[in-house]
Amino acid sequence: MAKEKTFSAFGPVPQWTRKWGMLFLILLVVGTGFVLWRNGQKQWHTASGPIFGTEYNVKYLAHENLDKDLLGELQRVDNSLSMFNQNSNLSKINKGLTCEADELVVEVLTLAQQVSGATAGAFDVTVGPLVNAWGFGFKQGTMPTDAQVDSLRAFVGADKLKLTGNKVARADKRMVIDCGAIAKGYAVDRLAGLLRARGVEHFMIEVGGEIRTHGKNSEDKDWSIGIQRPTSSGAGSESQGIEAIMPCSNKAMATSGNYRNFYVKDGKRYAHTIDPRTGRPVEHSLLSATVLAPTCAEADAYATAFMVMGEEEAKKLLSAQPQLQAVLISEGKDGTLVTWHTPTLYVDKNSH
Ligand code: AMP
Ligand code: MG
Numbered sequence: 001m002a003k004e005k006t007f008s009a010f011g012p013v014p015q016w017t018r019k020w021g022m023l024f025l026i027l028l029v030v031g032t033g034f035v036l037w038r039n040g041q042k043q044w045h046t047a048s049g050p051i052f053g054t055e056y057n058v059k060y061l062a063h064e065n066l067d068k069d070l071l072g073e074l075q076r077v078d079n080s081l082s083m084f085n086q087n088s089n090l091s092k093i094n095k096g097l098t099c100e101a102d103e104l105v106v107e108v109l110t111l112a113q114q115v116s117g118a119t120a121g122a123f124d125v126t127v128g129p130l131v132n133a134w135g136f137g138f139k140q141g142t143m144p145t146d147a148q149v150d151s152l153r154a155f156v157g158a159d160k161l162k163l164t165g166n167k168v169a170r171a172d173k174r175m176v177i178d179c180g181a182i183a184k185g186y187a188v189d190r191l192a193g194l195l196r197a198r199g200v201e202h203f204m205i206e207v208g209g210e211i212r213t214h215g216k217n218s219e220d221k222d223w224s225i226g227i228q229r230p231t232s233s234g235a236g237s238e239s240q241g242i243e244a245i246m247p248c249s250n251k252a253m254a255t256s257g258n259y260r261n262f263y264v265k266d267g268k269r270y271a272h273t274i275d276p277r278t279g280r281p282v283e284h285s286l287l288s289a290t291v292l293a294p295t296c297a298e299a300d301a302y303a304t305a306f307m308v309m310g311e312e313e314a315k316k317l318l319s320a321q322p323q324l325q326a327v328l329i330s331e332g333k334d335g336t337l338v339t340w341h342t343p344t345l346y347v348d349k350n351s352h
Contacts, residue, residue: 044218047071052184053084054208059218060195061202073194074207077187080104081179083128093168094176101166108179108186108297109163115182115301116158119317123305124158124276128178131274134281149279156276184208185254185300192252192296210254212296222249227347229337230257230287230329243329244339245348248292254299256307257288273307284310287337290327292345298324311340318342 047058047067051074058070080102082088089102101109115123129152133144144152160171170177179186184207191205192212202215204223213223229243246253258273275282289306293299302324306314311328318326325342332338341347 052078052082052187052208054184056187056191056208057204057206058191058195059204060200061215061218062195062198062200066195066198066200069194069198070191073190074187077104077183077190081108081183081186083178083180090177090179093170096173099168101163101168103166104186104190105168105179106163106166108182109161109168109177111186111297112179112182112301113158113161113163115298115305118321119302119305119309121158121277122275122308122313123181123301124156125177125179125182126156126158126161126175127274127276128176129174130156130276130279131178131272134274135272153279156279158276181256181304182297182301185210185252185296185298188212188252188296210252210296210300211248212252213249215249222247224248225253227255227290227327227329228257228288243337243349244327244341246327247346251292252294252296252299253290253292254296254303255288255290256300256303258282258286258307273304275308282308282310285331286311286314286328287331288329289314292325294323302326315340 041063042061043063044059044061045065045067047060047070048056049071050056056070056074060066078085078088080089081104083091083094085091089098089105092098093101093105109125112123112125116125130149133148133152155172155174160175161177162169162171168177187207188205188210189212191207192203192214195203195205196214200214202217204213204217205211211225213225217223224245225248226242227244227246229241256273273282274280286307289303291299291303291306293302302317303326306317306326306328309317311330314326314328318324322344325345327339327341327345327347330338330340339347339349
């Protein structure tokens with residue numbers, strides 16, 4: 001019997017092409033079905049718990065539960081950078097037990113030094129002894145004297161800290177490196193890296209208020225994040241709800257606020273943030289700084305720096321660094337809140 005021939009526009013199609021064509025079609029159908037089935041299997045997971053003296057919250061859409069891996073990554077950051085963990089790499093460096101920084105400490109210190117440079121020393125991971133002196137001073141009802149502040153300043157300053165390769169050199173043994181103002185953001189970045197490496201496309205990560213989002217939320221909408229309303233009245237006041245809402249998909253965002261941490265003495269409010277350039281708590285009307293940046297570590301560091309710098313200095317820096325955006329909330333003359341934001345940022349102050 002004569003073999004049946006198939007014709008295409010270009011002439012007869014050989015038998016082998018038909019066979020491979022069929023196989024390809026079957027694979028395509030099966031493959032598409034598999035992908036659809038796999039996607040159908042994805043579900044939203046929530047991981048949360050205490051870490052670094054604060055809390056973490058992660059929401060992610062994935063096939064498998066990755067909670068253990070996320071916690072493992074946070075513990076890795078803790079083992080490297082925590083001040084509370086006596087055995088962390090940074091604690092050992094501070095105690096002079098080693099000068100070798102691990103990969104995470106190198107990454108964070110490198111960025112910290114860059115931000116110190118960009119903020120003319122407003123951000124400074126060596127400011128810890130001054131933070132403590134003022135903190136203890138307030139608790140004990142005695143402020144540090146000018147002489148005490150000056151003697152502490154002898155071993156405070158980003159320029160007294162050198163990182164060469166993975167070797168950390170401190171100009172003075174009494175220097176304390178405290179990455180508390182950048183480590184939470186860095187932890188968020190590490191978790192984002194982990195989820196992306198596992199193929200997770202949709203997530204929201206929050207560690208102690210520092211945030212990173214990707215893709216869509218569980219309602220298949222863009223993520224949007226609320227900024228807390230700071231209050232300027234009295235010690236121990238809590239924030240009073242949401243001041244503004246921002247669309248925030250595929251972004252990293254961090255907030256620093258003096259309304260969270262301050263002391264009142266003789267009716268005067270002293271911020272927890274210390275200006276390393278003066279050795280004293282900052283005194284200006286900026287109550288909170290929310291920063292959006294390419295990474296959460298940067299956002300975290302700049303948010304702290306802005307609280308040191310105050311509104312005008314922060315705005316100058318923002319206009320020179322277009323990769324940064326910010327929402328700055330200050331106390332107006334009559335005690336009302338004044339919200340300013342980078343013009344390129346959409347901030348909804350009314351619909352909530
Ligand atoms: P954050 O909540 O990220 O603004 O970090 C606050 C912590 O940063 C404080 O608890 C201090 O330990 C530390 N800190 C205070 N002032 C500075 C500064 N000028 N540069 C870097 N860290 C600081
Ligand atoms: Mg910070």
